[in-house]
Amino acid sequence: MNTGLFRFSAVINPEMYLKDPESSLLGKNIIRESVQMINELGFEGFTFKKLSQRIGTTEASVYRYFENKNKLLLYLTSWYWAWIEYQLALINANINDPCLKLWNAIAVLSNRKLTDMQGPGDINGLFDIICVESSKSYFVKDVDSLNSQGFFYNYKRIVANIREIILQIDPGYATPNMLISTIIEGIHHQLYFAIHLPSLTDTPPNEDYLEDFYYKLAISSIQNQNNLK
Amino acid sequence: MNTGLFRFSAVINPEMYLKDPESSLLGKNIIRESVQMINELGFEGFTFKKLSQRIGTTEASVYRYFENKNKLLLYLTSWYWAWIEYQLALINANINDPCLKLWNAIAVLSNRKLTDMQGPGDINGLFDIICVESSKSYFVKDVDSLNSQGFFYNYKRIVANIREIILQIDPGYATPNMLISTIIEGIHHQLYFAIHLPSLTDTPPNEDYLEDFYYKLAISSIQNQNNLK
DNA sequence: CGTTAATCGATAGTATTACTATTATTTAAC
DNA sequence: GTTAAATAATAGTAATACTATCGATTAACG
Incomplete structure (x- = not known):
């Protein structure tokens, strides 16, 4: 938990995403659950479809944030x-x-x-x-x-x-x-x-x-x- | 060129393949061209379909030698x-x-x-x-x-x-x-x-x-x- | 010489993946 | 209260990763 008066914020090249995942709840859910799911399924087994089902949204909505799963991996790294x-x-x-x-x-x-x-x-x-x-x-x-x-x-x-x-x-x-x-x-x-x-x-x-x-x-x-x- | 009276032969776990690629001309073509194509296309871009088209055979024939392209990569390594x-x-x-x-x-x-x-x-x-x-x-x-x-x-x-x-x-x-x-x-x-x-x-x-x-x-x-x- | 088995080519078909497009609904902004 | 933005819902496409079937060819064996 961050209880201080400043917090960490990562500077990421904006070209990695189509829409900043930090800017919305859906975006934050995408990041949080993709970390979970990539570990569970491996990167090859992980798909935007499975991710969208898990966070209760649609594939198309995920694609509005990231061009593809490689870009998402680049974002995470x-x-x-x-x-x-x-x-x-x-x-x-x-x-x-x-x-x-x-x-x-x-x-x-x-x-x-x-x-x-x-x-x-x-x-x-x-x-x-x-x-x-x-x-x-x-x-x-x-x-x-x-x-x-x-x-x-x-x-x-x-x-x-x-x-x-x-x-x-x-x-x-x-x-x-x-x-x-x-x-x-x-x-x-x-x-x-x-x-x-x-x-x-x-x-x-x-x-x-x-x-x-x-x-x-x-x-x-x-x-x-x-x-x- | 090997002009001697003995030659190198790799010992590979037979469970990596369905049919030994060394045992036929088609098998040798699969190995030779897959090395080429993986370098040209990257492992993700490489498919058995493209490989089979290049060596003038069918996808199904390639699948008779290797279960999938990961097994082929294991074989090559x-x-x-x-x-x-x-x-x-x-x-x-x-x-x-x-x-x-x-x-x-x-x-x-x-x-x-x-x-x-x-x-x-x-x-x-x-x-x-x-x-x-x-x-x-x-x-x-x-x-x-x-x-x-x-x-x-x-x-x-x-x-x-x-x-x-x-x-x-x-x-x-x-x-x-x-x-x-x-x-x-x-x-x-x-x-x-x-x-x-x-x-x-x-x-x-x-x-x-x-x-x-x-x-x-x-x-x-x-x-x-x-x-x- | 004929039978059998193995191999391969040809074709077809399926489920999943990796997207793209459209539209309608909800939410937020002014 | 209107407008704009975001998203959910739906549909659709091309490619991928296979599996199954069926002849034709070749090789192996008696």
Whole structure:
């Protein structure tokens, strides 16, 4: 619950929707229930028809908000990255140690360090969608067109954001973008593998094994880049 | 061209197909053209109808070989991993240094060190499918059922294979599976990002930047796991 | 040489998906 | 109280993802 005098509001490229889902009750229902249903049915099994039946409206009404379900997925992922940007700003406010900042960032990306301010909607359900379905928003034939329309801007901002932290640790580190995107996608994969394909990951020895693994991976890569033959 | 007296043959779980595509000319056409068409149209745009028109047969005939296009994708990815297992065996035959073995493995996984023995079919086209589409074979609602039927066995074998190399470098390394699956998925992502979302990766400074990055990442993680606070 | 079985092509048909269009009704805005 | 906007209701289309049936061809076997 948000009891404060300000609240989080995601900045989303308006071209992702036909009508702003935040602007009406129906729009909010579309967002809330689509998160639920994508997790229940998987993105392939999810359709606007099923969604409209569940929220007691018609397919045509849903289509007035989103061109198709891929655009809806793009909207959800962009919303998530805006939320992450906000979480990063909060958790690293007034912190100077760049290593701690990196640790915090990795914890936030692992959905572990959530500030007490709750997000609107089901943020855990949304995180599950990010882990399982979000790569389907860019592994598509029209990725270049989507990219030129700025549909991946929110994701890119997070990568740029964490790149600055890494460069604070070592301004000479050569491949910060590769490191960050490897870690982000890695977190999502490992969480999925832990549930569905456990032999592709390792049994968690402790609570924060995931942050631990990726933080150490990052730090050792940064520190060792010039020490290896 | 294979001019030798033995040739590569992939071992695939027979439950992935209804009729072995290797057993007939039509089956081989299905495999060859589906690799082409999935790359041209993307997996979502690819249909059995379009495939059958292209190879001059009927939809029903294609359905006699594969239950649906997801099973075909599973077949293609399994075929790829069998091919990789064979490549790994060749490139690391008679090599003792586990670090060199790891480097070779990462080079093979990056589609860079191909032995002179050509694989049947378009291995580069298949590799593109692996980078872009293969995660869609496990990010599905019925992943657990597919997994229990052994449909990801060939992938798991590669991970187990490279885990042994890592444990040769350091028998005490705690998270070899996480490291390997992170690297494998990372390679595929970075190659895709380099073409379509370049701000999520870094501009390649040299030819083997990708192997270089992931090899250093692996080695520094292995060497440093106990040196960090 | 003839029978049988397997394979494939041809055709047809169904349920679902992914939309688009139209109209009437309700709600909100001024 | 009028006007405009939003939505519900209905209908319809093209494509997708299959399934079923039926001959024609080929191969396998005795």
